[in-house]
Amino acid sequence: MKKVYLLAIAILMFNCHNAQKKMGTQQIPxxxxxxxxxxxxxxxxxxxxxxxxxxxxxxxxxxxxxxxxxxxxxxxxxxxxxxxxxxxxxxxxxxxxxxxxxxxxxxxxxxxxxxxxxxxxxxxxxxxxxxxxxxxxxxxxxxxxxxxTELPYELEGWSKGQDLRKWDKKELEKKVVAYYQKLWKMLNDGDGERFMKLWEKADDENAIYDYDTEIDEANKSEIADIKKHCVNRMIPLEDYEMKLYAEGRLVCLERKTHTREFNNYFPLDLKGWSPLVRKGQVRGGAEFPVKLYLPEGSNEFVIIRH
Known part of the structure; x- marks a missing residue:
């Protein structure tokens, strides 16, 4: 009974959270x-x-x-x-x-x-x-x-993130790469639920700045797409460089080399893409960009934007 009771509370909190997001957006004329x-x-x-x-x-x-x-x-x-x-x-x-x-x-x-x-x-x-x-x-x-001058909201975003410029660059890159490796495995295994779970903070803000009440439906579609198309189709995590943005509050990896032909498609240039790339079944590919921040007092990255 205890497990059922706790599950019921979790479901209730989840539904209230989603309702609050939708109400917050709908309240903006x-x-x-x-x-x-x-x-x-x-x-x-x-x-x-x-x-x-x-x-x-x-x-x-x-x-x-x-x-x-x-x-x-x-x-x-x-x-x-x-x-x-x-x-x-x-x-x-x-x-x-x-x-x-x-x-x-x-x-x-x-x-x-x-x-x-x-x-x-x-x-x-x-x-x-x-x-x-x-x-x-x-x-x-x-x-x-x-x-x-006319935005009807204010977001926290990465404003309370650590200034990653103060980190040792090699240590920071090692930590960032480890996070990307975790994401790569989720995608390559087709584990869309775990991958999208990491987008909760980004989705909460996306619902506000994009005035979008259909985030949950979009996530369901993304989960289905990952399950259907990503299994054993992610290219190796390689050819990347670490980039810091927003005065050191955001970090990501980006492909650093031009490509003339990628998967039978010309000209598809992967330079500047996220290194999380799914190879198309016949040609081309799709990327999974993430921008991370490290909240103050935390040692765990959070996805905050694409």
Whole structure:
């Protein structure tokens, strides 16, 4: 009876927790569910950093909007940094002056109606002007500052994480790699339940910054996908480097070498990907990125973002 009683309490607490998450999101009126973003039009490979966190790394040009919300915790002023890189797979060694001049970045916001999946009030009207060099360059880098004023929430995120810059680098990397090895085994064994259990903190915040009440359904789908597609399909955990972001509060591993052909697919470049990569059955692959933080007073990493 004691075990049944404890199980009943656990189920009740779990259901209350999920109900609170949904209520918290639903209490924010649709017109206040602001998502800030950077609208990009770029012709070259690039990296975009938001609040000192790598938000996107692409080996080609792009015409897309990158959400800011996952990389900030509250309203305030934040740094946006863009790096333009040569087309490595064309053996180029410089970024052309004209490609830099033609780069377009705009800061703005939108609202997504989750019920209809329609985008409302899309505004990308604050230009982030490019100051181009007078000649071709090995790479191009520029920073801007943007201000967020209408987020209807404040998150803890990694704000109470340890400053990992103070750790011995070799000891820290050993600890990070051990955590990734644990994740790799879960994925390769198809153990989706254990893998997604580690996402609880990240999911709680995702439900808030993405105004999402369907996290549980998404997790069920992810668990099923891991069980179906990951068993004995994870490539070896290798070719990685450790990266620190958010002034040392976040850490992750990223692939460090370009790939010209991965699993019969050209050009699929794994550089910058998480080293947790599932090989596609016929071609290509999928990555499982994680960003970790180490809470103050703890010795156990916590997944906080993709």
């Amino acid at each position: 649709l017109e206040k569910q602001i998502t800030y973003m950077i609208d990009l039009t770029l012709k070259t490979p690039h990296e975009l950093y938001i609040n000192d966190i790598l938000a996107v790394s692409r080996s080609r040009g792009s015409n897309a909007a990158i959400d800011i919300n996952p990389y900030v915790l509250k309203n305030g002023k934040y740094k946006i940094k863009l790096r333009l890189l040569p087309y490595w797979h064309l053996n180029e060694t410089t970024v052309s002056k004209s490609d830099i001049e033609n780069a377009r970045l705009f800061f703005g916001s939108y609202i997504r109606n989750k019920e209809t999946d329609k985008i409302l009030n899309y505004k990308a009207d604050v230009a982030l002007p490019i100051v181009a060099p007078k000649v071709d360059v090995p790479y191009f880098e520029q920073e801007w500052e943007v201000e967020l």
